[in-house]
Amino acid sequence: MSSSLSNLELFHDPSYPTLSGRFRSMRPKVLVHRLNRSWKLSKKVKEITRAGKLKREMQVKNMKLYVMNKIIVEENERLRRKAMTLLQENKILLAQFQKFPHPDSNTIKY
Template sequence: MWFNSSGRVSKQRHNVRVRRLDRLRRLRKGAGIKTDIQMKNLKLYVENQIIIEANERLRAKALLLHQENQTLLAQLQNKFSNIQNQL
């Protein structure tokens, strides 16, 4: 027990314990928030990776379609030039 100059019991020690307990509670609560943020961050990272992979697949498909379109356009131009040459 803590006694002050008048011989009374001081509540200072009790206040220190309460403050320490409050600090521990805040730290634990903050750790929970940090864990939640880390989990959200991980979920967003995984989702981002999935989107990146889908984007790469779509980009490859778009490239193939573009090449096919260029080939068909070249064939069409050859047909028109052959028709014009025959006239």
């Protein structure tokens, strides 16, 4: 058994902490630093992605509103033209109506 323990001691890497905790490693700190850095980078990437996604969503909403506005303006113009034709027809009918005398206007006088 003592020979197997000596073999384990020969292959012990001091960069990893032992059970007794005598060896302090720099490697976990480097990994933590890298994780921190990658976390910050991933956070920035997420923010940039979120901003890009928000920009695209706003562009889509803007385009939808633009199309709806254009449809409303066209409908408004169509209704305005229809109102003008109805007004002209109304004037013509009123003029024709005034040409004919009313039967009651001659018989009843107050």
